[in-house]
Amino acid sequence: MDILSAYPSWPITHGAALLVVLPLLLGAIVSILPREKMAWAITLIVSLILTVTAFGLVLTIFGGETQLYKLGGWDPPHGISFVIDGLNTPVLFLISAMALLCTIYGLPSVAAEVEPKKRAPFYAAFLIGVAGLLGMVVTGDAFNVFVFLEVSSISTYVLVAMGASRDRRALKAAYNYLILGSIGATFFVIGLGFLYMETGTLNMADIGRILADLDGGSRVAMVAFGFITVGLGLKLAMFPLHMWLPGAYAHAPSFVTVFLASTATKAALYLMLRFTFTIFDPSFDYVMAVIMYVLTGVGVAAMLLGSLQAIFQTDARRTLAFSSIAQVGYMLLGVGIATAAGLSAGYLHLLNHAVIKGCLFFALGAFWYRYGITRCEDFNGLGKMMPWTMGAFTIGGLSLIGVPATAGFVSKLNLVIAAMERGWGWAVIIIMVTSILALVYIGRLLLAAYFQSPPEINGEVVVRNEAPLMMLIPMWFLALLSIAIGINADLVSEAARNAASVLLGGGV
Amino acid sequence: MTPHVILRVVSKFLIPLIAMFAFYVQFHGDFGPGGGFQAGVILAASVILYALIFGLAEAKKAIPPSWVRIGMTLGVLLYGGTGVMTWLLGGEFLNYGVFSPEHPSHGQHWGILLVELGVLLAVASVMVAIFYAFGSRQPDLTEEDW
Numbered sequence: 001m002d003i004l005s006a007y008p009s010w011p012i013t014h015g016a017a018l019l020v021v022l023p024l025l026l027g028a029i030v031s032i033l034p035r036e037k038m039a040w041a042i043t044l045i046v047s048l049i050l051t052v053t054a055f056g057l058v059l060t061i062f063g064g065e066t067q068l069y070k071l072g073g074w075d076p077p078h079g080i081s082f083v084i085d086g087l088n089t090p091v092l093f094l095i096s097a098m099a100l101l102c103t104i105y106g107l108p109s110v111a112a113e114v115e116p117k118k119r120a121p122f123y124a125a126f127l128i129g130v131a132g133l134l135g136m137v138v139t140g141d142a143f144n145v146f147v148f149l150e151v152s153s154i155s156t157y158v159l160v161a162m163g164a165s166r167d168r169r170a171l172k173a174a175y176n177y178l179i180l181g182s183i184g185a186t187f188f189v190i191g192l193g194f195l196y197m198e199t200g201t202l203n204m205a206d207i208g209r210i211l212a213d214l215d216g217g218s219r220v221a222m223v224a225f226g227f228i229t230v231g232l233g234l235k236l237a238m239f240p241l242h243m244w245l246p247g248a249y250a251h252a253p254s255f256v257t258v259f260l261a262s263t264a265t266k267a268a269l270y271l272m273l274r275f276t277f278t279i280f281d282p283s284f285d286y287v288m289a290v291i292m293y294v295l296t297g298v299g300v301a302a303m304l305l306g307s308l309q310a311i312f313q314t315d316a317r318r319t320l321a322f323s324s325i326a327q328v329g330y331m332l333l334g335v336g337i338a339t340a341a342g343l344s345a346g347y348l349h350l351l352n353h354a355v356i357k358g359c360l361f362f363a364l365g366a367f368w369y370r371y372g373i374t375r376c377e378d379f380n381g382l383g384k385m386m387p388w389t390m391g392a393f394t395i396g397g398l399s400l401i402g403v404p405a406t407a408g409f410v411s412k413l414n415l416v417i418a419a420m421e422r423g424w425g426w427a428v429i430i431i432m433v434t435s436i437l438a439l440v441y442i443g444r445l446l447l448a449a450y451f452q453s454p455p456e457i458n459g460e461v462v463v464r465n466e467a468p469l470m471m472l473i474p475m476w477f478l479a480l481l482s483i484a485i486g487i488n489a490d491l492v493s494e495a496a497r498n499a500a501s502v503l504l505g506g507g508v
Numbered sequence: 509m510t511p512h513v514i515l516r517v518v519s520k521f522l523i524p525l526i527a528m529f530a531f532y533v534q535f536h537g538d539f540g541p542g543g544g545f546q547a548g549v550i551l552a553a554s555v556i557l558y559a560l561i562f563g564l565a566e567a568k569k570a571i572p573p574s575w576v577r578i579g580m581t582l583g584v585l586l587y588g589g590t591g592v593m594t595w596l597l598g599g600e601f602l603n604y605g606v607f608s609p610e611h612p613s614h615g616q617h618w619g620i621l622l623v624e625l626g627v628l629l630a631v632a633s634v635m636v637a638i639f640y641a642f643g644s645r646q647p648d649l650t651e652e653d654w
Contacts (some may be wrong), residue, residue: 025584028588032577032581071601072601
C-alpha cells in the first residue's frame, strides 16, 4: 500500500463525489468553449484526474476499506449516499481509465469524424456521459441510479448521432437507441416505483434489509424485480433486447463506439448484479428462478446466436457488435451459475472484455481513419498496409477467441471451472462451441489481412500508411494489458473475488 | 396600424407581471410550494410569450441565444460551485451547514438559496433554448411547394 500513502487524503475521502462532480461541472464549461483544442485539453486533464482518483479508491479496496460518502452530510437512508466497495470500485476505475484512453485516441479520431463546430460540444457531451456512468455506478441510492442512467443515456444518444457527418445512418441508429433506451429507463423506473411502494425507501442498503425482513416481499416486489430486470436488460443488451446495439456501434464515431463497448454495457451489468444479489437476494424464490432460467437461458442464447450472427456480417464493426452481444452472454452465464466461482468469473469477464473490445474497436477506428475501411472484404492485405494496428487487432482478436496467455483465456477458463464445479457440463460444451464460432469470425478477418495481398487502385498497390502515434498508444496499451492479464491475472482475479464476496455476503 | 394591437398592448402589460410572479414563486419556495424549477419555467414563459407576440427575431434581439447558452452553464456552475465551496470549507459536497458553523441552519438557508438560483437560471435558459431551437427551424418545403 505504498502508492496509497503517496496520495493526499482529500481525494480519497471525497473521491466518491469528486468522480461525479468534476466531469459534470467541467462538461458544462466545455459546452461553451469556442475552441476544440481547449475542449480536448480539459477533457484529457479531467479524465486523468478521474483515473488517478479511481486508482486510489481501488487501492483502498485492496486494503480492505469500504466507504460510505454522505452527500450534503445527510445520513442514509434519508440522504443520498455514495458507496465505495469491492463491487463497484473496479468498474469505476475501468470507466475512468477508458475515458482517458479514448480521449488520447480522440485527438486525431474526432478531428476526422466530427464536424468542426460540433467538436467542443462533442467533448462536453462525452464528459457529461462519463459523469452519468460514474454516478450510476457509485451511488447507493436506487432513484439516483435512474437519474444518472438518464444523464449518461441522453449524452450517449447525442454522441452516437454525432457520427452523422461521417455516416448518415448514425441518425437512425441514434433514434433507434433513443427509443429503446427510453423504454428501458421507463421499465427501470416503474420497477423502482413498485419497490418504493413495497419498502418505503430508496436507499439500496435499506431496501435490501427491508426485503430480507419481509422474506422477499409480496407480489409487488416480484413485479418490481421483473420490471427492473427488463429495464436493465435493455441497457446492457441482454439477448432479445439487444436490437439497438449493432446499429449504434456500427455508425457512431469510433471514439464513441470504443467508449460504449467497453463501459456503458458494463455499468448496466454492474447494476444488474447489484440489484439481483444485494438489493434483492437469490434466497428469494422468484429471484433464484430468474437467475436460473431467465439469465442463464438468455445468456446461452446470446452466446450461440450472437456468435452465429457475427459470422454472417459484412461490416467489421457489426461483426464485433454481435460478438459483444455474445460476450454479454458469457457474463450472464457466470451470473447464472450463481456460485462464488461463477460470479467472479462473470465479473472477471466483464473487466477483460472491456479491455479486449476496447483494443479491437480502437484498431477498427484506425483502419477507417487511414483507408476509410469498415467492410470485412476490405481487410485484404491490411497486415502489410498497417502492420502495427493489425498487430494490436490480432492480439485483441486472439484474446477474444480465448487463446492461452491472453485475458480472454483467463476468464473463459474460470467460467469453465465454475460451470464444472456446478456440474453444468452442457455449459462447458457451449463455451467451447462459441469459442470456435469466435475463431471463425475473427479468423476470417485475420486471414484476409495477412494472406491476401493489398488491393490495387488504378494499377498501383496501396502503400503502407500506419496509424498516428496518438491512436497506436491507447491501442497497444490495451493489447499489452490483455497479454499481461493472460500471463498474470492475480490482480484482476482478486478484484473479481472481492466483488463476488460482496455479492454473496449481502449488504452494500 | 400593426395587427394584433390588443394582444400587443395586453402582453406588454402582462410580461413584466409574469416575470415578477416567477421571482415570487422562486422565493416563496422557502416557505411553501415553489422553487427554482417552477420559477424558471414561468420566467421562460414570459420570454416565450414575447416571442409569440412580437416574433422570434425580436425576442432574439432582447435575449440573444448566446446569453441563453451562457445562462445554462452558469446555472449548473452556480449549483455545482456551491458544492465546491462547501468542499473548500471542509465539509461534504453540498453540506450547506459549513457556511455558518455556529448556526448550521442558517448555512442551510443560504446554501439552498444559492442552489435554487442556479436551478432558476438553468431551467429558464434551457426552456428558452428549446423554444429557440424549435422556433428557428426552417420547413423543408415552402408553403407554395406543397
